[in-house]
Amino acid sequence: MIPKIVHSLLNRALNKKSIQFQMFFTFMIITLIPIVIVGYITFRVSSATIAQEVKNSNEQLMEEIVSNYELYFHNIEIDANKFASQMVNNNIRLNEKVYFFDTFIVENIMEINDYLHSTFEATGNFLSIRVFSDNGHFISSAFNKETYEVYSYNSEADLIWRNAMLNNREDKLIFDVHPINREGLMSLVASKPVINPFSGKRMGYISFDKELESFASLFQPFEKRDGSTIQLISKEGKILYHTDRAQIGKIASPAWLAKTTASLTSTGEEDLETVDRDNMVLTSMMPNKDAYMVSSVPLSIINSQVDSIRNITISIMLLSILLVFGLSFVLSLYISRPIKQLSKAMQQVERGRLTTNIPISESNLETWLLSKSFESMLGRIKQLVKTQYEMELHKKDAELKALMMQINPHFLYNTLEVISGIADYERVTQISDITQSLSKMLRYNIDLKSEEVRIAEEIDNCNNFFLILKSRFEDKLQVEQDIDREALPFKILKITLQPLIENAVKHGVEKKLGQATVRLDVRKEKDEIVIRIVDNGTGFDPEALEEFERFKHQSDTTFYEPAGGRKVGLKNVYMRLKILFGDQLDFAIRSVEGEGTAITIRFPAIPAK
Structure with a gap:
């Protein structure tokens, strides 16, 4: 309740005021409040700090003993397991x-x-x-x-x-x-x-x-303090260890043991602190639940460390400094937070993250005006970048189509048909198959009617491409496919899979010694299409993969695409799919250098028109 009242008063006093006024107000508060509080706190005396320090020290030492205890018996168990393995093996x-x-x-x-x-x-x-x-x-x-x-x-x-x-x-x-x-x-x-x-x-x-000394060494960190004792007692009441070695092997008093461990057992806790007339006692359940560890520190040691006059002086000084520091920190944070937030947002924008949310603070007039101006400027920059990006896309698309249109498709079709006919006449079926596949790929690639096709059409184009590749690499290339027929009617961008398969062949076949494998999986999972292209080639260069991940992150947070080559490559495929499916696209590359690459594409299943 009190923090809300203070916050409300600060808002009323400092909101939309100049920094000069805020600093003057802060100086007055920092000067006056500590004087009033120090006079009040001078009369307060407490020795709880020392007692708490002793308690924390006891707990730390007990935790250290428990850790060493576990390690001690773990090493014994390792020796036993080694012996058993030696016997069996x-x-x-x-x-x-x-x-x-x-x-x-x-x-x-x-x-x-x-x-x-x-x-x-x-x-x-x-x-x-x-x-x-x-x-x-x-x-x-x-x-x-x-x-x-x-x-x-x-x-x-x-x-x-x-x-x-x-x-x-x-x-x-x-x-x-x-x-x-x-x-x-x-x-x-x-x-x-x-x-x-x-x-x-x-x-x-x-x-x-x-x-016994090897076991006793576990408890020595606690025993080094004057008057402190520690003992380990089994659930049956047998004293397995005691600072007084003469007690080892004896049976602990049932009444004392029941009193010490009763609350520990009923509450289910692993540590319990109790204070009797002369000692501070800490009881812990051991990790294997079959023994208790009981430590005690005389209260006389704690009380001897308390000096009233010194505690009063130190408490007044520390609390006064703490209050002054705390209040100064709160006020300075209140004043500087808007500037820090705006500075952080500017750094994000500087790194290319134009979608950064600009915090609008009304803590003072200057930061409010600066935030509003920067937000307006960022909006204009995003609009300009988007416009430039769309122009670049249209330019690349026009260049690609213009380049395709320079080739007379009918001349190429007729030429390929002639080659196929000659091959059939000469009974060279391989050449006939290659030319027919190439002809189909050419018709598919330069058909400018629609950029969106059914997955079945994209798979057919990949099969023609696979046939040509098999003719080139023969037994060196093994092609595997797992196509879910339910996924075939849904839409995908044209020429999406061929560049990725071509990239897999480039790194999975041409650079690999021995037989290479390229696998294409297409499946429909609920309302999504999942495509995986896997090869066992040389894998991505780590720097190239890191560069692509930076490109993905940059394209996810801005509308900017770095100018580059005209080829339909990995980045181009990603950007085209990103434009079509937006944030619903998941494009992941897992590559191990020297072992292979797996590209997984996941996007919503939308029926093709």
């Missing part, structure tokens, strides 16, 4: 029993050992890597070859872990933190089944035993 079986007289089984064991040791040596934080058969029998392991330290794995927790691995028949990574021997050596253990992708059956499973 090399037809290695995880045999339960080893017969040393069976060379195939011995080779299996050797290959498994080679892979395990290469994986162990690639990462420096493994205690060991173990492999088990599908029935839970130990097969092989990798350990540190420098110390040759082998662990007993005889703790009660590890026996429970081995049972959990045995029962994990899904293609899923599971993990736990527990002592792997009776001496209490803590380790992060992760396991994943080895699944045969062809049968879907489990072949066995692999267990990675990693140093």
Whole structure:
């Protein structure tokens, strides 16, 4: 409500006023308002900023830990998948029993050992890597070859872990933190089944035993702050990690865990901040939804950072500057926006986009008059360009027709008929076919009765052209067609497809080594005609294709066509279709240099007269 009132007052005070008056009014506002506001804000004190900074810092650190957590287990899963792929690709079986007289089984064991040791040596934080058969029998392991330290794995927790691995028949990574021997050596253990992708059956499973410090390093960014603690708790309540290492492996208090995660579970959120009497606590659900991460920062650390006097002084200064800056910015933006908008419109027109909409602003007399004058001038320019463009089109059309009329068509027809008759008499059917096709193309091209023809007539002209091309290139050229008969009665401009096919042959046959293919597809899709001309030639030069795209964009936004040659080429075909179908034309070229080109033309299906 207040912004609307301010805006209304500014409109009344500044609309259609001179820039000098607006600047004077702005200076008065910038000078008076901060003085009043600073006196009021001097009495305001707040420590919420520091608390918010601590909260944001906690969230950033938690996000960093979650990201590292995902990456940590993702790398373990990659090692497990690599092992499974190695077993399947090399037809290695995880045999339960080893017969040393069976060379195939011995080779299996050797290959498994080679892979395990290469994986162990690639990462420096493994205690060991173990492999088990599908029935839970130990097969092989990798350990540190420098110390040759082998662990007993005889703790009660590890026996429970081995049972959990045995029962994990899904293609899923599971993990736990527990002592792997009776001496209490803590380790992060992760396991994943080895699944045969062809049968879907489990072949066995692999267990990675990693140093606890490698897992603890994920949480160290948060622990570096004095008094801060962080812990990872499974859904079952087991503490998988704690800043106090003595707590790892214990069961968290059910009442405390329920209180900490109750709101998180009921709301479905992934992060929840709570504040108790002494700590700010942030609880997050881990990405795999099977564990909670709980961090806490003592409120005493936050409160110790608050200095009332300093906060009052800084708050007054910052808010005063902010208000002065904000108000100055709003006012300067209000004054300069019309000029910037007009300047931007002028730049668009300078680039040739004559259809640019000119903003008419009434913020002051000068910009209003300037905008109206520029809009009037642009209208006159567009009319002149349109007139010049239409004159150029008529001139080119007249030149083309005049050039065609210089040839006596009856003389050419009669000559071609004589050649065809001689060829028939001499039984040279190929020459007869070529001359008849050429005669039909000549009649079609110089028939000036109508520029618009049925698609069927344009296809017939292309077939005559294809016959001549096949006679020239023989087996080097393969022509493919897929013509939808429903599209034949609809109209198209004469001599639209032949130049595009000729261009495809030029780049698809003449420059290509080996057999070339030119394909013509014509289909009716709902209320549109879709034509595709595809070749497997050398493709467009990237600069030439970029030049054509610039030409399309320029012709779409202006009435201007650059003066050029007289030949009926790609640009001429596009412009003729653009004049006929307007914005309903879609003309797209997809070309890969060295692979070929596909031209797709889409326009409305209009019945031919």
